[in-house]
Amino acid sequence: MIPAAFDYYRPKDVEGVIALLQEHGDDARVMAGGHSLIPMMKLRMAEVPHLIDLQDIAALKGITIDGDTITIGAMVTQHELINHDGLSAAAPILSEAALQIADPQVRYMGTVGGNIANGDPGNDMPGLMQCLDAQIELLGPEGTRKVAAREYYEAAYMTDREDDEVLISVRFAAPTGGYSYEKQKRKIGDYATAAAAVQITKAEGRVATASIAMTNLSDVPVWSEDAGDALVGTTCDAEAMKAAVAAMLGDIDPTEDNRGPVAFKRHVAGIILTRAITRAWDRA
Amino acid sequence: MNDLTPDREERSAGLKGLGCSRKRVEDARFTQGKGNYVDDVKLPGMLHGDFVRSPYAHARVVSVNKDAALALDGVVAVLTAEDLAPLNLHWMPTLAGDKQMVLADGKVLFQGQEVAFVVARDRYVAADAVELVEVEYEELPVITDPFESLKSDVVLREDLAGQTEGPHGPRKHHNHIFTWEQGDETATNQVLDDAEVVATESMYYHRTHPCPLETCGSVASMDKVNGKLTLWGTFQAPHVVRTVASLLSGIEEHNIRVISPDIGGGFGNKVGVYPGYVCSIVASIVTGQPVKWVEDRMENLMSTAFARDYWMTGKIAATKDGKITGLHCHVTADHGGFDACADPTKFPAGFMNICTGSYDIPVAYLGVDGVYTNKAPGGVSYRCSFRVTEAVYFIERMIEVLAIELDMDAAELRRINFIKKEQFPYQSALGWEYDSGDYHTAWDKALKTVDYEGLRKEQADRVEAFKRGETRKLMGVGLSFFTEIVGAGPVKNCDILGMGMFDSCEIRIHPTGSAIARLGTISQGQGHATTFAQILASEIGISADNIAIEEGDTDTAPYGLGTYGSRSTPVAGAAAAMAGRKIRAKAQMIAAYLLEVHDDDVEFDVDRFAVKGAPERFKTMKDIAYAAYNQAIPGIEPGLEAVSYYDPPNMTYPFGAYVCVMDIDVDTGVPEIRRFYALDDCGTRINPMIIEGQVHGGLTEALAVALGQEISYDKMGNVKTGTLMDFFLPTAWEVPNYETDHTVTPSPHHPIGAKGVGESPHVGGVPCFSNAVQDAFRAFGLRHTNMPHDHWRIWQTANDLGLHE
Known part of the structure; x- marks a missing residue:
């Protein structure tokens, strides 16, 4: 956990950052809070000869x-x-x-x-x-x-x-309607086993719009248009939620890690999403 | 104590002795960041060491090229096994009678094994140089499963090839270490054959790690002028380290000073002797400069001192109405690449033979087979006496399985099998003499406090509601009743590398009536400076606030075997009381002289000696201390000091009754601890606040182990849980409110009746949390499932039982 040597910069404005990035190219990285980059540097998994700290900007x-x-x-x-x-x-x-x-x-x-x-x-x-x-x-x-x-x-x-x-x-x-962010994790400080962000608007007792995204269930975040569409026009009943979950499960691609095997992650993704939709709908 | 006059009560309270929840004197420095840990030791000219470690779990080391590393500015040396061989330090003895490579000698046996030791002027340069050492490996087949190991043609320990006799008897296979047997197998099998009911279960107690906040490290300073080696280190047993260092290095013992400064948690991790210690010493001898080595978190998790890794199979025999008649236990113990278990010499599986637990089991047998695999060595007692968590987990699971087999309530099954109060001292079938206990009283108190019957009714209602589809949460009631065995020796049974397991206290009373006491133990957070002063305060009548406690410096402290296995209070605490009594005996003679009466005519009264029948005629301990130094007393030599080396007649057997109430989300596998009740009986209670703190800490580590903490490997022997992202270390967030309670059953043989306590909550806690999870599924047919009960494994259990359909 000892990083390799690096040069440290703390520019006062974004122009200074751009200049450093142009000068050093691949060898430079900007750092915001440092929670991802610094551990990677300490593990020597990220080699950053020029570290640009953004905190003074x-x-x-x-x-x-x-x-x-x-x-x-x-x-x-x-x-x-x-x-x-x-x-x-x-x-x-x-x-x-x-x-x-x-x-x-x-x-x-x-x-x-x-x-x-x-x-x-x-x-x-x-x-x-x-x-x-x-x-x-x-x-x-x-x-x-x-x-x-x-x-x-x-x-x-x-x-x-x-x-x-x-x-x-x-x-x-600014979003309108009901919202929910639901996350399952093993402990404080852990990444999600599955997490869902849901925004729902309601008109005349039915879902007017729905936007649904999930985290850590693929190599990128997954915004599922189909999952949202599955809810639109429904009363957000059990069947609609099932359809939304099915759509999302079609879009995610989790991999096995210490959080568990794929079957578990897919199951939990469905549960977490159902809970998130339920809560967002209640708030809509 | 009813006859205490207010005056005596006041004086007694002023002592802050036994029973006082005195605030910890250590905390002023710890809470202000003013502790002094090994990594705080900074010496002029100090060099820094760092390891090149093997990325492979099993490989031949073909070559090590140091050139590029040595060419780096600031690098002083790169040591390999070849460099250590002329000193015969490329291997070192382990605490278990095996030997371990200090640096890879031709091959590596686990991922993270030490291959070369880089010494540099700067910690950062050392880390850079580690990357520049080129090691060529030739991969060998990896074995991470002990059962596979015992069948494999692959010889893991080529240095032992052909040796059919090990330090603990015959070896059955080239990857087999020992067989250890206790009890009567023939008689046990007979009982099993004849039994009305037999419950059988296999269980795996997974590998985990003590993971103290401070990792292991040392600073060695060889002074070539006076020939003296000073070694600061994270040592739970500094005196043993001094002796071992002397035997290994050839430096006379009086020329070695070992200092354990403040230690940031040990939990067994700091009992062992690690290659880093040896390398820092050698590097200091070679360079003539102080050398520091401190491992990082990943190194700590992957290379120093794992715990557990026991594959246990049990058979328990009983009558139809639940009276246990016999117990058979076999363990296949995965010891990794070297047998570095930290156990007393005669106990290669520690005190696993306490596995009959708190129950009156007439016949029993235990067999343990130790096996080599391509995993890190260790096998320490993680917050427990030697292998006692394994033993208690085993029996507390067997009880649950038997209850299922008998269709009986598990609390009642325990009750009818407890050793009865009048049976103590109790001889167990596997050779222990339990000193004292009152299990029924503790159990009844626990069950009454939690309204056990009410919980069972609620649980039954919940099961019905679940079946009706009204809830997706099940409720588990976890029970455990444990008996710990702590305070090793006695010397006749227990030694480490031949060193008898006594302990010691030396006390000096200063002329003005304050005192300093030094002990052979070393606190790692237990609060010794607080509690030992309290023991002495009650014994010698000087306020605990006026008694300084020192430990950990072998030049000043009396020889002792250190702190682990909850032995400090049972052994060093007893030595403190005995040393205090020697002080008091001399003080009595001085008082009698000063009061001009016969020795027998004065009596000790809290903080003074008074003339019997004339309490107004007295001399305080302060008066006596002054006189001891400054008044010529005929027939009594000046001074007031004493030393006691205490060889305990037996171990102490603290016990407790725990109940955990848990709600389990069947769909996500998330357990929620609703309630945790812990009743501990550790005999005489010295500082109730510290006991409570110890119970909280031990339970939290129990929660960790039961619910997710593990060191796991993939098939290639790669450590999968080598950082705190994946290795579960609970925070305040994950921890429930604990309810603590107690009964008091003093130890009959301990001078003040005290037993150990720091590890009890871990020993009792692990099965309690685990039983709670498993009990939640009992109504759906679960018999046993292995820990750790993390989300996915709980989910898997529910899935296997068809609860997601």
């Missing part, structure tokens, strides 16, 4: 709620998500999810941007952002561009972000 901080548009800076911590007054009213699913990430010490340091950018299949924010249909804002040498969270993830730790780009914020429309 004020522009990456802050939560903005502008009408029904919510923008979260990349360096906003999970702790801030939980404790931001306006956000809890505007998008309560965020604090519900953030409270299920690790423990308070981790949440003081862990950031939204780091959680989203890294492409770790175990992270909670990617699935959540897909559920919310968030736009991810990336800054590179050519300026900024936006990518839909639903398009961002390619494979484990592989994303649409280029090496010389930095994730600077995520933006999404």
Whole structure:
């Protein structure tokens, strides 16, 4: 658990970050809260000769709620998500999810941007952002561009972000209706055995819209359009939920690990999703 | 105590002696980050060591090329077995009578085995250099299953090839280590043959690890000017380490000083002797500079001191109405690549022969076969006396299985088989003499407190509701009743590498009436500085606040065998009481002289000696201490100090009754602990607050082991649970509120009637948590399923029983 030597940078603005990324290319990595990257460096599984710490960049901080548009800076911590007054009213699913990430010490340091950018299949924010249909804002040498969270993830730790780009914020429309973030894990600090993010709106007693994503059940987060569609127009009864679960089970591809074999994970995925839908519908 | 005048009560309370929930004196420094651990030791010119470890579980080491590592700036040396061989230190003896490679000698036998030791000026350079050492391996077939090992042609220990006799008797196969048998197998088989009912079950007690917060490490400093070696280390037995270091290195024992500074938890992990210790010593001797080695978490989990890994098969015989008539137990013990179990020499399977538990079982047999595999060595007692968790888990599961076989309530089955109060001291069929116990009283109290009948009724209602589809949660009522066996010696039975298992206390009273006491044990968090002072306070009448306790420095502390197996209070605590009594005996003579009466005419009264019948005429211990040094007393030499080496006549047998109520989500496999009640009887209670803390800690480690903590391997011998992501270490979040309770049945042979307690909750807790999980499924036909009961395995149990259909 002793990392190899590296140079450490702490630029004051994003331009400085881009300049360093351009200068060092593959040899540089940005660090937000450090909870993924530093252990990987200590295990010598990630070799990072140039480490760029983002914590001094004020522009990456802050939560903005502008009408029904919510923008979260990349360096906003999970702790801030939980404790931001306006956000809890505007998008309560965020604090519900953030409270299920690790423990308070981790949440003081862990950031939204780091959680989203890294492409770790175990992270909670990617699935959540897909559920919310968030736009991810990336800054590179050519300026900024936006990518839909639903398009961002390619494979484990592989994303649409280029090496010389930095994730600077995520933006999404404030969700309406009922919500739920349901997660099963072995212990505090563990990744999900299965987790589900669900947003449902209701009109005239029926599901008007439904957005459903799950975490750690594939090498990328899984937003299942079919699962959502299975609920739309129904009264969210048992049969509809079964159809939604069946659709989701068609989209996930869990692998066996110490959390358990595939059959178990698929079963639990169905249970967790059913619970999440039930709760979101109750709140809709 | 009713005749105490308020004055005496007040004086007695002021002593903060036995029974006082005195706050821990250690905590001021621990809670402020002011502890002094091995990694805090920093010496001028200190070098840092780090290991090149094998990625393979079984391989020949073809070559080791150090050139690139040695070329790195700051690297001082790279040691291999070849370098240690001329000193005959490339192998070392284990505590179990086997030998273990310090550095790979031609082959490696487990993943993570030490291959080369890099020494550098800087910890970071050492880690860089480890990556530069090029080792060529030739992979060999890997065996991770002890049963397969006993059938395999593959010879794991080529150094033992052809040796049919081991330190514990004949070896049946080249991968077999020993067979250990206790009891009467013929008679037991006869009872089984004739029995009205026999329940049989096989169970695997999985491999796990003590995982203390502080990992193992050492700092060796060889002073070539005065020839003295000083060794700081995470040692649960510093004096034994000194003797072993002397025998191995040839350095005279008086030239070795071993210091165990503050230790961040041991739980058995720090009993063993590890290659890192040896390498730091050799490297310091070679370089003439201090050398530090501290392992990281992954190294700790994968290479030092596993626990358990017992495959147990039991047969229990009983009458139709539930009276147990005999017990047969066989264990196949996976010891890994070297037999490094930390047990007293004559007990290669520890005290596994306590497996008749708390029950009056007239005939029994235990057979244990130790086997080599390609897994890490160890086999330590993780928060228990030697192999007692295995024994208690075994019998407490067998009781449950027998209850199922008999269609009987498991609490009642225990009750009718308990050893009765009047049977103590009780001779067990497997050779132990239980000192004291009152099991029925404890059991009745426990069951009454939790409203056992009410719980069973609720559980039955729940089963019906489940069957009607109204709930997906089942309820389990976990029971366990355990008897621990702690406080090894006596010397005639128990030794480690020939060193008898006594312990010691030396006490000096200062002229102003305060004191310092030193003991042969070493606290790793147990609070010795608090509790030993309390024992002495009650014995010598000096406030515990005025008694300093020191342990762990072999230059100052009297020789002792250390702290593990809950032996500190039973053995060193007894030595403290006996040393205190010697002080008191001399104090009595001094008091009599000062009061101008005969020795027999004064009596001890809390903190003073007073003239019998004239309590207003007295001398306090403070007065006496001053006089001891400063007044010429005819026939009495100056000073007031004493030393006691205590060889216990027997071990102590603490016991307890635990109940766990659990709700289990059948669909997700998630268990929820609704209630945990723990009644402990550890005899005389020295510090109730510390006892409660120990119970909480032991139960938490029990919860861990029962519900998910394991060291598991894949077929290639790769450790699958080598980080705290996968190795379950519970936090406050996963832990329920524990209810603690007690009865008091003093040990008849211990000077103050105390028994050990720190490990009881682990020993009793593991089967209690496990039984709760398994009991939840009893109504659906479950007989036994192995730990750890993590989510997927619980789910699998439900699935196998058809509960997901």
